[in-house]
Amino acid sequence: MEKRLDAATMILPMFGIGLVLMIWTALSLKVAPDLPSPLRTWQESQNYILNPFFKDGEMNQGILRFAFLSLIRVAKGFLLAIAIGTPLGFLLGLSANFHRAFDPVIQVLRPISPLAWLPLGLVIFKQSEPAALFTIALCAMWPTVINTAMGVRSISSEYLNVGRVLKLSPLKKLSKIMIPATLPYMFTGYRLSLGMAWLVIVAAEMLTGSPGLGGFLWQEYNSLVYSHILLSVISIGLIGFALDRLMSVVERRFKTA
């Protein structure tokens, strides 16, 4: 594919960013005096960005160190989510009765906020780390479940007929036809699930006080260092964006036909 880099594609994003910075500055000057301006945010945060790997205690680390801690936690929760979500989606897609039995439960569980799951996780696991993973997995699982189920249901009868004519064994049918045919849907689900997991991480770390971008954000709020809230917010946004790009590259690789 050819990339066109004309003036508009270069300048317009800059314009958008500039406008947001202006609104931010205006807010900090006129409306909310406690909100640090972009300049002050940079001045007070530069150590975290320029020395992204320093470590001066659990809750005072370079931004990439915090990001790394959060990413590890997200990765664990995300893997748990897709490990449970993919087979569940397959069962829902394959069996109408399974779908009838569990679809209502899923539809009820799906809109529950991570803020609601976390206390329950703490009650069950008594420790913050497993409770955080439990919350991430439970919230991030649904896009994988729903997309996988939809993928299985929309496998073309053409492909299934090939399997029927060849009398493939159930295992062969699964590995040679059903899984490859569902893969594009599964990866759409994975991309959405990863986005969800990243959304949940902040809430999970805030409530459990674990070191990471969300934990740091909450601690700095309590310590009244508001510029570091903004630092965390921007880092979370940039990393979330990067994760989504990365997953959509992977997703595109699996688009067949």
Next chain:
Amino acid sequence: MAYLEIKGVGKSYRRNATGASADSARLAVLSDINLAIDENEFVCIVGRSGSGKTTLISLIAGLLEPDAGEILLEGKRISGPGPDRGVVFQNYSLLPWMNVFENVYLAVDAVAPHLAEAAKRQRAEHYINLVNLSAAMKKVPRELSGGMRQRVAVARGLAMDPKVLLMDEPFSALDALTRGTLQEELARIWMETQKTVVMITNDIDEAILLADSIYTLTSGPGATLGPAVRVQTPHPRSRAQLIDEPSYQRVRRETVNVLMAGRTSSAVDSAVEKKLLH
């Protein structure tokens, strides 16, 4: 006794239109189909679109169950699909995540799992060579033209080494030149492999070029088979030779007559009709 026998087969579908009275709730697509095919025979079934051709081939393949009658292969009743009846689908139905070799190998592996790995590979390669696709062995379907895809589908069907090869309008989606080439190739492959073939088509000339017997399917609903038209011209036939032959005109006229006799005004597909009559 015939090799493949279709006895009084009928098939109807549930009518989903509203307002149909209870007893006419099912729409008969095929009724009282009778056909006897000998081993190594090449049979073409000609009919308009919508006349139930695909339903008929799906019944023989076992992908559908007949409501009435039965289908026997070597005297045994068919129930469900199986590798003794290879199918070449109209839309190729290649698996897009596998390359040419893997698509054909899947079929070999499914019908002959006991063979050694090398033997299976060799068999897959043999059939890919037979359809002149050795150079495209590692290509995936989306890199192939329609004609090449259909060759892969033919290779896959043959690689199953079925008792009967069923073909559902295999060349109808191809341009005329590619179709002509593939028809000649199919004729050559049939001479080499001596398979029993049942091919569905809406192209009378294609049928005359390839078939030993041509049956016409009358227009649905409730389509049934007309009498057989035999093509006596010996194989291999060439298009040029056929045109000069007086029997070609006779066979063509007979087939068209049978087709026209079974027509119902409501089901006339004018495009196909024009094509049939030229």
